[in-house]
Amino acid sequence: MVDQYLSQVGTLIRAARRNKSLTQSDLARSLHTSQSAVARIEQGRQNLSLEMLARIGEALGTEVVTVSSNAPLNLRIEGGRPLSGSIDVRTSKNAAVACLCAALLNKGTTTLRSLARIEEVNRIVEVLSSIGVNCRWLPGTDDLEIRPPRRLDLAAIDEDAARRTRTILMFLGPLLHEFGAFSLPMAGGCDLGTRTVEPHLQALRTFGLDVVAHAGKYTATVTPDVRPARPIVLTERGDTVTENALFAAARTEGVTVIRNASPNYMVQDLCFFLRKLGVQIDGIGTTTLTVQGISEIRTDVEYFPSEDPIEAMSLLTAGIVTKSEITVKRVPIEFMEIELAVLESMGASFTVGEEYLAANGATRLVDVTTHPSRLHAAKDKIHPMPFPGLNIDNLPFFAVIAACADGETTIHDWVYENRAIHLTELERLGARVKLMDPHRLLISGPTRWRATEMMSPPALRPAVVLLLAMLATPGVSVLRNIYVINRGYENLDGRLNALGANIEVFRDR
Ligand SMILES: CC(=O)N[C@H]1[C@@H](OP(=O)(O)OP(=O)(O)OC[C@H]2O[C@@H](n3ccc(=O)[nH]c3=O)[C@H](O)[C@@H]2O)O[C@H](CO)[C@@H](O)[C@@H]1O
Ligand SMILES: C=C(OP(=O)(O)O)C(=O)O
DSSP, rough: OHHHHHHHHHHHHHHHHTTTTTOOOHHHHHHTTTTTHHHHHHHOOOOHHHHHHHHHHHHTTSSSSSOOOSEEEEEEEEEEOOOEEEEEEBBBBHHHHHHHHHHHGGGOEEESOOOOOOOOHHHHHHHHHTOOOEEOOOOOOSSSSEOSSSSSSGGGOOOOHHHSSSGGGHHHHTTTTOOOOEEOOOOOOOOOOOOHHHHHHHHHHHEEEEEEEEETTTEEEEEOOOSSOOOOOOOOSSHHHHHHHHHHHTTEEEEEESSOOOHHHHHHHHHHHHHHOOOEEETSSSSSSEEESSSSSOOOEEEEEOBBBHHHHHHHHHHHHTEEEEEEEEEEGTTHHHHHHHHHHHTTTEOOOOOOEEETSSSSSEEEEOOOOBOOOSOOOOOTTTTTTTTTTTTTHHHHHHHTTEEEEEEEEOOSHHHHHHHHHGGGOOOEEEEETTTTTEEEOOOOOOOOEEOOOOOOOHHHHHHHHHHHHSSEEEEEHHHHHHHTTSHHHHHHTTTTTTEEEEEEE
C-alpha cells in the first residue's frame, strides 16, 4: 500500500516538474539533495516526509498532495545512533530578515540568493506580499526576487503573519522614509521574557520618528526633515536596533554616525548589502558605523547573505553529543572562534580546515570535523557577550553539551529574562539541571539519557537543544509542535537524517 502510494506521488511530482520545465538536477538543487535522490522519489523508491512533500510542492509552485496544515508538526526521534558524513551550514535567518527589510529601501529589484527556506522568511514574505511587494522565488532555486510597488499598501498588511515574528519591528526604519504616519502590528518572535523595544524608539526618534505602542499596535508619526544632530549613541548594543538605525541612516542624506553599534554577523551582512545598494558605510565589524546616506535608492542588485553561526553551532553540537565524527562545512569562523575555544577547554576534539570566502565575498568560512571525545565540565561559568563574545543564541547549546560532560558546569544567561528556564526541560530527558536563579543553571553530567515525549518550548534554540538531546538519547522520543524550530532551520530533520539520524515528521490527526 505504502509502495503504491509512493509511486503515485512520484508520478505526480515528475509531471509537475516537467510542467515547470525543470530537470531533476534543477529540482535537486532547490531541495538541497542529489539528482539521484529526485530520481528515486519520482520512481516511488524513496520514503517521503510531510516536510519534504511540502518543500517539493513549494519548489514546483504547486501542492503535490494536500495535507492538512493546521495540525501541529511533531518529530519522532530514534536516538542513540552515531552520525557520519558531512553537512553544509545554510544561510542565516537573522541576516535574511535584515536584508528582506532592507529591500524595502530599494525601488529597484533586489534578488537575495540562497536564502534559507525557513518559516521566519515565509512570514516576512507573506507580510511584504500583503502590502504590495512583488516577491517571487526564482524557479528551482532558493533565490528570492523582491520588487516594491510604487506605493506600499499598509492597510492590507497580513497581521497574523506579522505578529508571528519579531522582525516586523525592523519595518519601522525603512517605512519612516515612505510615510508621514503609519501603524504596524506589534512584534512576536521567541518568548524569552520581556524584550525591550525602547532602544529602537530612542534611536529612531533622532530621525523624527515618534512611536506609541498601544493596543497591540505601534502607531508611528514622522516629523519631516529631522535628522540626528550628533552621533547616535545606542543605549544597548543590540543587533536589530543597530539594523533599524542603519535603515534610517541609509536614506537620510549626509553622514550619520552610530556608536555602540552591534558588530554581530547579521549586522555585518546587512552593511555589505547596503553597500551594494550604494550606501557607503565605514567601520563594518566595529562598534562605530559611519553611514553616508542617499535620499533615493533605485538599483537592481543581488546579494548572498552569509552562513549562520548559530546553525553551525547546532550542527557541531549534534556531532558532539552523539559522539560522532561529522564534518560541518561552511562555518563562519569569525563568529564561532570563542565557542570553539570553550568547547576545546571542555575536552571536545575537532579539526578546523583552511579558510575560504562565503558568496558575499567577505565572510570567512571553514569546515570543522568533530571527533568523538570525553568531555569535562567547563572550569569557569559559560556566559555570552555582544560580539566578539560567545553568541547569546549559541549559549543554549552548551547546556546539552555540559549535560554530556563529567562534572558541574555553570551557564549564565544574563541577557534574556526567560531563556534559561526553558533549558530546565532537559531534566525530562534525564539531565540534572538546577535553576539557581532565572539566569543561572548548574548542570551536572554525564547524563544517563532516557527517552520521553514533550512539547517544544516557545523558543527556537531551547527547542533545538531538546531535539539534539533526543538524538543522544537511546530509544524513541517525541518532540511536539516544532513550528518554532522550522522558524529558524531549513529541513533540519531531513538534513540530520542524511547524516544517519532517524527522525520522522508526523502530524496529529
Ligand atoms: C532577528 C534577530 O537578529 N534576532 C536576534 C537579535 O534580536 P534583538 O536584536 O531583537 O534582541 P533583543 O532586543 O531581544 O536584545 C536581546 C536582549 O539583550 C539585552 N541587551 C542587548 C544588548 C546589550 O548591550 N544589553 C542588553 O541588555 C536586551 O535588553 C534584550 O533583553 O539579537 C538577539 C541577541 O543577540 C538574538 O538573540 C536574536 O536572535
Ligand atoms: C531569539 C531568536 O530569534 P528572534 O529574535 O527571531 O526571536 C533566535 O534566533 O534565537
